[in-house]
Amino acid sequence: MKIKNILHKITIFLLSTLPAYSNEFDIKTFGTIGGVYNDNSNYIYRKDIFQKDGSSGNLSFKTDTLIGLQTTLNINEKFSLLLQGIVNNDYNDEIKAKIDWGYLKYDSGENIIVKVGRIRTPYYKNSDNLNVGYSNLMIRESVEVYGQVPFSSYNGIEAIYSNIIDKYFYTLQANYGKENLTVPIHSLNQKANVEVNDLYAVNLTFGTTALQARVTYLNADITASSLSLDQLFGGLRAYGLNELADKYEFKDKKSEYLGFGLFLDYNNIIFSGECGHRKIPSFFANVHGYSATLGYSFDKLIPFATYAKSKMDVATYEANTGVYALDALLRAQNLAQSSETIGMKYYINEHFDIKFQYEHVVPKGDYGSYHLSTLQKPQELNVFSFALDFIF
Secondary structure, eight states: OOOOHHHHHHHHHHHHTTTGGGGHHHHEEEEEEEEEEETTTTTTSSTTTTTTTBBSSSSEEETTEEEEEEEEOOSSSSSEEEEEEEEOTTTTOOOEEEEEEEEEEEOSSSSEEEEEEEEEESTTTSTTTOGGGGSSSSSOOOHHHOOOOOOOOEEEEEEEEEEEEEEEEEEEEEEEEEEEEEEEEETEEEEEEEEEEEEEEEEEEEOOOSEEEEEEEEEEEEEEHHHHHHHHHHHHHHTTTTHHHHHOOOEEEEEEEEEEEEHHHHHHHHEOOOOEEEEEEEOOOEEEEEEOOOOEEEEEEEEEEEEEEEEEEEEEGOOOOHHHHHHHHHHHHHEEEEEEEEEEEEEEEEEEEEEEEEEEEEEEEEESSSSSSOOOOOEEEEEEEEEEEEOO
């Protein structure tokens, strides 16, 4: 039986017996009301690839605005059920609700935690609270790092072991599972069905309360298919171009992600640095990127500055396979860009904060950038954003 079906039955059972656990049931509401203005109407500025609409020479409230609900049901001292759902704008440009994550959790009360269900992938420091704006310094994390992998949750199991050595702590995290999702391929104006199998990941975090470092490795077998993709690669094989099809077809490809992070919070100085490298031997080309943020806390006010950059391992915009459709697909995969961001976060109280930030985006190479455009020659973007975060 699939894990998500088990979780579904557990959820129904627990909700049906909720009155018996009313004293152990906790609900939190969170959300963001955010506006984005991108001055370049030739680009659609978006938070990630799952958004179809965003700011394109206009003020958009679709990019960052969302509302979420997080529930915790403590069954006993060791077992609990956690669920988080959000409502936001999706890749069909519709307001939809979805389950962000939800799992049954076992906490030994000492060193071991085990989760079973729908779980966040441990790519980044803020993976668990990506949609909880109040918990994050920036309105949105740098897409040059956080936008590399097109899925953020999976169905499976996670085991965590934590301990302390002298004044240092360490946490070892292991994950295993699978995922099925729909990913938009905007260059084809289609959606691809993506199957992620045999996903496993390990993450090590260590340090002190002031200084922390982490390393993450993820490996999975991934297949992506759509009508156009199947026709393209089926046509290549029909014409005897098997070597070309094997190289670029996204079918049962062993895919990897390796990430590192360094974080400092000391004497009001805040530093966050992350880098990641995605390797997928297919048309969905390899990319690496990094981001660095420096801020200073003046009690409730935190000004900050960020620099981020992404670069393709191979310049996809120079693709010249001799097959026009394949070249067009490869050129559209160019995610190379850099960005400079300055901003501020102000804590109004324990329930609200307000943020402002300015971002200067410089696409690199033909058809470059994470943000949607049909331009061959890149143009710069100036992006102004504000957000009100809340949590109750």
